[in-house]
Amino acid sequence: MLKGWSLIRAYTVLVYLFMFLPVAVVVLLSFNSAQFGSFPMEGLSFRWFVALWDNDAIVRAFRVSLLLGALTALISTTLGVLASLALVRYDFPGKTLISTALIAPILVPEVVLAVALLLFLRWLEMPKSFPLLLLGHVIFTLPFVLLVVQARLVSIRRDYEEAAMSLGAGPIQTFFEVTLPLLIPAVFAGMLFAFTISFDDITGTLFWKPGGVETVPTQIFAMLRNSISPEINALGTVMIALTVCLPLFGAAIARRMAANRGG
Amino acid sequence: MDTGERSARPWLLMSPALTAIAFLLVIPVCFIIVYSFWLRTATGADVGGIHLDNWIEVATDPFYRDILAFTLKIAFITTVLCALLGYVPAYFIAMTRMKHRTLLLILLMLPFWISYIIRTMSWINILGVSGALNSFLVSLGIVGEPLQLLYNEASVILGLVHFLLPFMILNVFVSLEGIDRNLLDASRSLGATDFQSFLEVTLPLSLPGLAAGSLLCFVLAAGTYITPIVLGGPRDAMFANLVFEAIVTQLNWPLGSVLSLVLLVVLGAVVAVYNRFVGIGQIAKSFG
Numbered sequence: 234m235l236k237g238w239s240l241i242r243a244y245t246v247l248v249y250l251f252m253f254l255p256v257a258v259v260v261l262l263s264f265n266s267a268q269f270g271s272f273p274m275e276g277l278s279f280r281w282f283v284a285l286w287d288n289d290a291i292v293r294a295f296r297v298s299l300l301l302g303a304l305t306a307l308i309s310t311t312l313g314v315l316a317s318l319a320l321v322r323y324d325f326p327g328k329t330l331i332s333t334a335l336i337a338p339i340l341v342p343e344v345v346l347a348v349a350l351l352l353f354l355r356w357l358e359m360p361k362s363f364p365l366l367l368l369g370h371v372i373f374t375l376p377f378v379l380l381v382v383q384a385r386l387v388s389i390r391r392d393y394e395e396a397a398m399s400l401g402a403g404p405i406q407t408f409f410e411v412t413l414p415l416l417i418p419a420v421f422a423g424m425l426f427a428f429t430i431s432f433d434d435i436t437g438t439l440f441w442k443p444g445g446v447e448t449v450p451t452q453i454f455a456m457l458r459n460s461i462s463p464e465i466n467a468l469g470t471v472m473i474a475l476t477v478c479l480p481l482f483g484a485a486i487a488r489r490m491a492a493n494r495g496g
Numbered sequence: 497m498d499t500g501e502r503s504a505r506p507w508l509l510m511s512p513a514l515t516a517i518a519f520l521l522v523i524p525v526c527f528i529i530v531y532s533f534w535l536r537t538a539t540g541a542d543v544g545g546i547h548l549d550n551w552i553e554v555a556t557d558p559f560y561r562d563i564l565a566f567t568l569k570i571a572f573i574t575t576v577l578c579a580l581l582g583y584v585p586a587y588f589i590a591m592t593r594m595k596h597r598t599l600l601l602i603l604l605m606l607p608f609w610i611s612y613i614i615r616t617m618s619w620i621n622i623l624g625v626s627g628a629l630n631s632f633l634v635s636l637g638i639v640g641e642p643l644q645l646l647y648n649e650a651s652v653i654l655g656l657v658h659f660l661l662p663f664m665i666l667n668v669f670v671s672l673e674g675i676d677r678n679l680l681d682a683s684r685s686l687g688a689t690d691f692q693s694f695l696e697v698t699l700p701l702s703l704p705g706l707a708a709g710s711l712l713c714f715v716l717a718a719g720t721y722i723t724p725i726v727l728g729g730p731r732d733a734m735f736a737n738l739v740f741e742a743i744v745t746q747l748n749w750p751l752g753s754v755l756s757l758v759l760l761v762v763l764g765a766v767v768a769v770y771n772r773f774v775g776i777g778q779i780a781k782s783f784g
Contacts, residue, residue, distance in 0.1 A: 245588040255618035316513035323506035342719030344736040349524030372520040433611040469614040
């Protein structure tokens with residue numbers, strides 16, 4: 234038994250190494266001082282991060298990605314919270330069909346989603362634009378927000394809301410003073426989810442982006458056409474730092490808020 | 497409050513999301529269907545109406561059939577590898593009593609937060625001609641010349657497995673975690689060995705999670721566009737690459753529509769079979 238268990242543990246360690254070693258190598262190589270960023274490493278330097286900062290195209294791509302991610306998170310979470318309330322708190326005909334339809338963007342291949350939206354726009358004779366990119370990102374982040382918010386909403390007992398109502402609060406007041414405060418962790422989680430998915434997206438973005446507009450992933454993709462460079466590794470490291478630190482930061486805030494409320 | 501107002505409220509709450517889905521998903525997909533029957537003339541104009549030309553071309557030209565078969569093959573191999581690689585770690589995290597369990601779970605979520613393009617290109621650093629593996633082999637004198645490890649079918653599969661493995665582990669973990677431990681104790685007290693109780697109790701009860709993980713891996717792998725471009729060679733194009741080529745490069749919208757529909761229908765059939773036997777709800781459990 235014990236022998237079998239240590240095999241299982243060793244297997245797990247190997248799989249985790251497989252998952253993280255390549256990413257660790259990206260981070261490691263981004264500090265390589267050599268001109269051609271590969272092994273063997275020559276020495277540590279921040280020169281590639283400085284080069285990033287001086288690269289206008291990359292700075293511009295970062296601005297586009299941040300704006301796109303923030304707006305996507307805001308819109309997607311608003312739509313998702315409202316729809317979750319309806320799906321969890323009310324019964325109505327066609328509920329199963331509607332909840333499936335709202336999750337559908339996860340199951341439709343991104344390429345198909347991208348082509349469909351592009352075609353519709355073409356029929357409307359509208360050019361590719363930033364708002365199109367935004368709408369596209371909203372539609373495929375929405376299911377994730379819905380799943381996260383619904384899971385939390387199910388666990389919030391209805392008694393609290395009914396108590397507020399019986400004390401004379403209207404439905405809107407009840408939502409803002411009872412439901413929303415209890416739901417805040419899920420709202421933040423949904424926003425983070427939406428932001429990260431939008432920030433990382435590449436396939437849909439390649440279809441939808443207007444000419445000359447790049448997000449960070451499409452910028453990396455374009456740079457990869459030449460070859461891998463230490464600059465790309467540095468950009469990757471910045472992306473990893475950003476998308477990994479953000480949720481940790483968010484979790485810390487959530488814990489802080491929960492602690493404050495408790496005290 | 498009258499019942500009329502009550503029954504209107506959920507619809508009011510859902511209307512923004514439903515409007516978004518209708519205009520950004522349902523209507524556009526209907527448009528692909530309509531467009532797939534249009535025709536593109538040599539001059540580049542689209543002719544409306546009902547023409548079967550594109551459908552016939554896609555159905556009869558072996559070029560498309562081969563790439564579809566290749567795509568499904570890659571997706572299948574990727575799914576099997578993810579299941580083989582992913583089940584054991586999921587089992588370990590679910591059953592272990594070690595104090596680093598939470599850390600393992602957090603680490604498992606980490607890849608979801610790291611960009612797909614970065615995780616894909618990270619393999620160039622490992623497998624490239626001047627990558628980690630080659631420099632290691634050359635410096636040890638095991639090989640004289642760097643090996644060409646990239647830009648082939650295997651490196652595409654490797655990239656996909658690396659991308660999709662966390663989905664598999666998470667789904668299997670969720671179903672293992674949900675197993676009532678009393679069942680395991682019961683089977684043990686009835687005389688089953690560890691291995692028997694795994695085969696007879698744990699494994700069958702974890703199948704829904706394994707199925708959900710497999711579905712996600714298969715659908716995401718079959719729809720992939722980036723991995724074959726970054727890690728594959730010129731002969732490793734997958735179906736999504738065809739779609740992009742038709743729509744964005746050749747501007748042949750009717751052909752691109754047919755190709756998108758083929759992909760949608762094939763993967764839709766996989767999802768439908770899954771839904772019939774397991775139920776879509778299983779996937780939602782990993783978000784709980």
